[in-house]
Each structure stands twice: as structure tokens, then as C-alpha cells.
Amino acid sequence: MSIEARLAELGVTLPDAPAPVANYVSFVIADKLVHVSGQISQNAAGVIRGKLGADMSIEDGAEAAKCCAISLLAQLKKACDGDLSKLKRVVKLGGFVNSTPDFIDQPKVINGASDFMVAALGDAGRHARAAVSAASLPLGAAVEIDAIFELV
Incomplete structure (x- = not known):
């Protein structure tokens, strides 16, 4: 099954790749690796704001992380000239969680992105990670x- 078909099964349509908001590029291709710049939590309604441990639940944070993963795939699609079949695998995700100093569940939040990558890409979605x-x-x-x- 193609990635696009799997995304459709999940009810996900990739948005246009978000434009950079400062002096950097959205992605860099080096040999067979595509390095995608950090994608913030946003959806069609705008930026998903909040601070874990203060005004946002772990579940809401995981949903925000899933939105980041969707943007990452949108950037990848752009990098691959619209052809996601060029993807071999996700190598690594680096997750940053806006949180209070005593919040310790960053991995549970970033699971929202990790779980989505595996659901959308199967074994090719399994990756190394930081949270x-x-x-x-x-x-x-x-x-x-x-x-x-x-x-x-």
C-alpha cells in the first residue's frame, strides 16, 4: 500500500509544506538523507500553543506532536517533488516539548509523532528519537x- 493510501486510510491529507519563518530552509538533502527543519505544532486553525505541566494535557501534547509529524511528511513530500515512494525510512526524530521545569513526560508527548509515523509508514516509520x-x-x-x- 502506498504512503498516500495509508494516509487516506488514517483520514490525513498532507497540507502544503509550511514556509520557514526565519533565515533558514525547510529541508536539506545530503546524499540519501533529507534533514527537515523543526516543524512546530500547527493545524489548519493555526499554531497549537500551550505548556505541558501547566495548561496542556499529555493527550493534547501528543496530538500537537502528531501535527508536527504531519508537517514533517509534508516537507518530505516537497523535498521528493511530490513522490513519497522515494522514502526508505525515518531515521530520527528530535522532539522538543514546551513544558514546566518539573514536567517529566516528554516521551509520552513525542509518542504522538512516533506513533503516527509508524501508523502511516509501517516499519519504515520506526526511528531513533530524542524527547x-x-x-x-x-x-x-x-x-x-x-x-x-x-x-x-
């Missing part, structure tokens, strides 16, 4: 995730 806390994130976002993908 760390941040005192704040750009635009007040709840989550930011960057990624490395390998192409065939």
Missing part, C-alpha cells in the same frame, strides 16, 4: 520536531 523539554518554543508552540529521512 527533551524546552522553556519556550517559537510562536508559543507546544511542540517542535525535526527529522532525518532516508531516501531509496
Whole structure:
């Protein structure tokens, strides 16, 4: 089953890849690796803001992380000239969670992105990962995730 078909089964349509908000590029292709810049938690309604441990639940944070994963795939699609069949695997996700100093469940939040990658990509979605806390994130976002993908 194609990635696009799997996404459709999950009820997900990839948005247009978000444009950078500062002086950087959305992705860099080096050999067979696509390095995608950090994607903040946003959906069609805008930036998903909040601070885990204060005004946002783990479940809401995981949903915000899933939104980051969707944006990461949108960037990958752009990098692959619209052809997601060029993807071999997800290599690594780097997750940042806007949280209070005493919040310790960053991995549970970033699971929202990890679980989505596996649901959308099967075994090719399994990856190495980091999940760390941040005192704040750009635009007040709840989550930011960057990624490395390998192409065939």
C-alpha cells in the first residue's frame, strides 16, 4: 500500500509544506538523507500553543506532536517533488516539548509523532528519537520536531 493510501486510510491529507519563518530552509538533502527543519505544532486553525505541566494535557501534547509529524511528511513530500515512494525510512526524530521545569513526560508527548509515523509508514516509520523539554518554543508552540529521512 502506498504512503498516500495509508494516509487516506488514517483520514490525513498532507497540507502544503509550511514556509520557514526565519533565515533558514525547510529541508536539506545530503546524499540519501533529507534533514527537515523543526516543524512546530500547527493545524489548519493555526499554531497549537500551550505548556505541558501547566495548561496542556499529555493527550493534547501528543496530538500537537502528531501535527508536527504531519508537517514533517509534508516537507518530505516537497523535498521528493511530490513522490513519497522515494522514502526508505525515518531515521530520527528530535522532539522538543514546551513544558514546566518539573514536567517529566516528554516521551509520552513525542509518542504522538512516533506513533503516527509508524501508523502511516509501517516499519519504515520506526526511528531513533530524542524527547527533551524546552522553556519556550517559537510562536508559543507546544511542540517542535525535526527529522532525518532516508531516501531509496
